[in-house]
Amino acid sequence: MPFGLLKYGLSSEYPAQQHFNPAADLKKHYDVVIIGAGGHGTGIAYHLAKYHGITNVAVLEKSYLGGGNTARNTAVIRSNYLTEEGVRFYRESVKLWQNLSNEFDYNVMLENRGQLTLAHSDAAVRSFRWRAEVNQHMGVRSELVDRQQIAELVPNLRMSEESRFPIMAGLWHADGATARHDAVVWGYARGACQRGVELHQLTEVQDVEITAGRVTAVLTNRGRVGCGAVVQAVAGASSVVANMAGIKLPIHSYPLQAMVTQPYKPLLTPHVSSPHVHVYVHQTSRGEFVIGGGSDPSPLYNTRATLEQRESLSAAALELFPFLAQARLLRQWAGTTDMTPDYSPIMGLSPVENYYLDAGWGTWGFKATPICGVSMAELVATQKVPDIIAPFALERFYRFEQINEAGATAASH
Amino acid sequence: MDPSISPTQTSRRSSLYRRHSQLNAEFHSFGETIAVHHYGSDETTQAQNLGLADLSTLPRVGFKGAGALAWAEQCGVHFPQQPNWASKQPDGTLVARLSSSELLMIGDYSGHSPLIDRLAAADRPERVYPLPRADSHSWLALCGSHAPDTLAKVCAVDLRPQHFENGRIAQTSLAKINAIILRSDIGNLTNYAIFSDSSSVEYLWDSLLDAMAEHLGSPVGLQALIDNR
Amino acid sequence: MKILTCPLNGPRNMSEFTYGGEYHPTPDHADASAREWAEHVFFHHNTAGVVTEWWCHNASSYWFLAERNTLTDEVLRTFDCDQLYNQRIDFSAVTTPETRK
Numbered sequence: 126m127p128f129g130l131l132k133y134g135l136s137s138e139y140p141a142q143q144h145f146n147p148a149a150d151l152k153k154h155y156d157v158v159i160i161g162a163g164g165h166g167t168g169i170a171y172h173l174a175k176y177h178g179i180t181n182v183a184v185l186e187k188s189y190l191g192g193g194n195t196a197r198n199t200a201v202i203r204s205n206y207l208t209e210e211g212v213r214f215y216r217e218s219v220k221l222w223q224n225l226s227n228e229f230d231y232n233v234m235l236e237n238r239g240q241l242t243l244a245h246s247d248a249a250v251r252s253f254r255w256r257a258e259v260n261q262h263m264g265v266r267s268e269l270v271d272r273q274q275i276a277e278l279v280p281n282l283r284m285s286e287e288s289r290f291p292i293m294a295g296l297w298h299a300d301g302a303t304a305r306h307d308a309v310v311w312g313y314a315r316g317a318c319q320r321g322v323e324l325h326q327l328t329e330v331q332d333v334e335i336t337a338g339r340v341t342a343v344l345t346n347r348g349r350v351g352c353g354a355v356v357q358a359v360a361g362a363s364s365v366v367a368n369m370a371g372i373k374l375p376i377h378s379y380p381l382q383a384m385v386t387q388p389y390k391p392l393l394t395p396h397v398s399s400p401h402v403h404v405y406v407h408q409t410s411r412g413e414f415v416i417g418g419g420s421d422p423s424p425l426y427n428t429r430a431t432l433e434q435r436e437s438l439s440a441a442a443l444e445l446f447p448f449l450a451q452a453r454l455l456r457q458w459a460g461t462t463d464m465t466p467d468y469s470p471i472m473g474l475s476p477v478e479n480y481y482l483d484a485g486w487g488t489w490g491f492k493a494t495p496i497c498g499v500s501m502a503e504l505v506a507t508q509k510v511p512d513i514i515a516p517f518a519l520e521r522f523y524r525f526e527q528i529n530e531a532g533a534t535a536a537s538h
Numbered sequence: 539m540d541p542s543i544s545p546t547q548t549s550r551r552s553s554l555y556r557r558h559s560q561l562n563a564e565f566h567s568f569g570e571t572i573a574v575h576h577y578g579s580d581e582t583t584q585a586q587n588l589g590l591a592d593l594s595t596l597p598r599v600g601f602k603g604a605g606a607l608a609w610a611e612q613c614g615v616h617f618p619q620q621p622n623w624a625s626k627q628p629d630g631t632l633v634a635r636l637s638s639s640e641l642l643m644i645g646d647y648s649g650h651s652p653l654i655d656r657l658a659a660a661d662r663p664e665r666v667y668p669l670p671r672a673d674s675h676s677w678l679a680l681c682g683s684h685a686p687d688t689l690a691k692v693c694a695v696d697l698r699p700q701h702f703e704n705g706r707i708a709q710t711s712l713a714k715i716n717a718i719i720l721r722s723d724i725g726n727l728t729n730y731a732i733f734s735d736s737s738s739v740e741y742l743w744d745s746l747l748d749a750m751a752e753h754l755g756s757p758v759g760l761q762a763l764i765d766n767r
Numbered sequence: 768m769k770i771l772t773c774p775l776n777g778p779r780n781m782s783e784f785t786y787g788g789e790y791h792p793t794p795d796h797a798d799a800s801a802r803e804w805a806e807h808v809f810f811h812h813n814t815a816g817v818v819t820e821w822w823c824h825n826a827s828s829y830w831f832l833a834e835r836n837t838l839t840d841e842v843l844r845t846f847d848c849d850q851l852y853n854q855r856i857d858f859s860a861v862t863t864p865e866t867r868k
Contacts, residue, residue: 364812365813374810422781426815429840523806622776694779711782717826
């Protein structure tokens with residue numbers, strides 16, 4: 126059997142699949158420049174090219190494809206949010222996820238595992254009841270479950286009433302899922318490049334040229350690139366890039382750390398998260414336990430890992446799953462979360478006429494990838510804000526109309 | 539003193555009184571309050587090795603604000619020049635200076651502080667705000683030759699006597715909760731007064747007793763501290 | 768653990784402190800517009816580099832200012848906020864066209 130695989134690998138009849146065009150010279154002008162080649166940036170390019178016929182598009186990436194927060198998030202897909210606007214938005218995204226592999230003929234390894242959020246206080250139970258009501262009203266599968274149901278859903282969860290924060294109830298979200306994050310960005314990038322979009326890696330936007338309230342070009346380390354419109358999709362650097370266009374955002378950027386254990390046999394099916402003990406745990410299809418928690422306590426543009434966070438994440442994970450005490454950690458890493466005051470994204474128009482924002486992705490960016498591709502591409506192509514993203518406009522902070530999702534995070538930040 | 543006194547006889551109770559009752563504590567009245575007199579026998583010696591006492595019912599009060607120190611001075615209070623030091627007043631009350639605008643006044647073990655009574659009744663000018671420290675904060679006393687070793691297990695600040703003089707204060711994290719730690723020796727007995735949020739004192743009490751176990755520490759009544767003076 | 772030097776309490780473990788946001792001057796409360804207030808409350812420079820920010824030492828509830836590099840997490844200095852705030856500001860209710868809306 127190993128020989129068959131070797132033969133396949135070396136055979137010229139099955140060459141390695143080329144995902145996207147090799148970097149060509151930058152053109153002098155593009156109709157649309159997208160800053161950032163993560164899931165969002167490539168998703169927007171894909172939809173512009175495939176559904177709006179806009180193919181003179183460059184995706185500029187200062188590092189490499191999908192190397193930012195697309196690669197660093199913990200791949201949780203869910204829609205059990207708290208506000209009507211939030212639930213509607215993430216619900217559409219979860220629907221798109223279901224068909225994503227077919228959409229671009231690339232396996233994103235979607236697994237519908239379900240997600241369980243734990244309540245350890247009366248206040249949390251009340252807020253779960255509220256979320257379940259809102260979710261069901263909006264057609265999202267979400268229900269309050271009791272201790273016995275929790276024990277059945279996750280047999281190896283510690284249900285002791287003697288623990289520091291005993292589990293009182295849970296919010297079960299059958300629509301919760303996970304996917305292979307790299308595959309998402311590869312699928313979008315391939316589909317976009319096949320339709321003429323150019324992906325330029327190691328191409329850093331260093332300034333934005335604005336004339337009479339309109340973007341005319343971006344200045345990169347490879348020279349000036351004229352453009353008809355710009356979309357910034359740079360989670361983790363939203364403020365820094367927006368600042369180049371003279372736009373101030375309501376964002377603080379915090380590191381968020383996660384870690385994985387070495388692989389084990391399948392033991393845990395759903396995602397389990399506890400906002401109270403600040404941890405979420407799930408087991409990947411490879412068998413590794415992914416352990417994530419809240420953002421770091423203070424803002425930082427640095428993806429270093431800290432011992433303190435390893436200690437507190439481990440303590441919290443053991444509170445729920447004592448058997449993990451035997452597990453060895455394989456690696457620990459961080460992404461940068463652009464936290465907004467209301468824990469909702471900032472999407473749509475900006476004070477600069479043809480400069481579009483896809484920012485403020487905090488800890489909710491991965492799950493929103495497909496809907497962002499659809500809605501941001503529609504905005505750029507039609508210059509009309511789609512209803513589904515209208516509530517997330519930057520202007521909402523001036524109108525005091527925040528979309529408060531602080532109560533719907535998987536771990537408190 | 540009436541040996542049959544109950545800890546619930548007055549409205550001012552320690553959050554720990556049920557724990558004391560479980561340990562067969564005998565409660566006595568001290569001044570205007572009720573506190574544990576003793577649990578077992580020979581606590582004077584126990585306190586010299588390692589003891590933990592709950593003094594939460596004894597008087598204390600705080601004053602804060604831009605005008606607090608000037609007002610206290612006018613009222614005849616003597617406080618240290620530097621923050622995070624405490625000094626003793628003629629009536630036995632200890633005055634801890636917590637910052638450039640905050641004082642904490644702690645009565646002695648008699649259960650009565652003339653200074654606190656006087657300041658509580660006095661008119662306060664603007665920008666002097668009282669802090670009900672007797673309600674918001676519990677008061678534990680950790681004493682004995684092994685007290686520094688015990689604190690080293692649960693606190694990152696070096697509180698050993700050679701580095702932390704009598705009268706000094708550390709506002710820091712103790713067993714992961716916020717605390718004001720004041721070294722206030724009793725005669726030759728090393729003693730730390732610990733003030734922390736009343737709502738978590740049961741946790742702190744249990745954590746300290748757990749940390750004390752290896753040095754054979756145990757709870758002691760207030761009388762053991764008085765007898766060591 | 769990382770150590771932060773509190774101007775009141777001296778060097779302490781980072782875990783004893785709470786981050787309190789960027790330092791920026793408060794708008795004139797007598798005639799600032801709702802838009803200015805929104806900007807003051809919600810918007811941040813979020814600079815990648817040296818910033819001045821609020822920190823609180825939890826155990827003493829003491830607020831102070833720090834200059835910190837948000838690329839390296841290096842703290843350049845910490846100082847008492849009395850250097851910037853030395854008088855009391857009294858707020859009185861103000862009715863502007865925007866607040867009436």
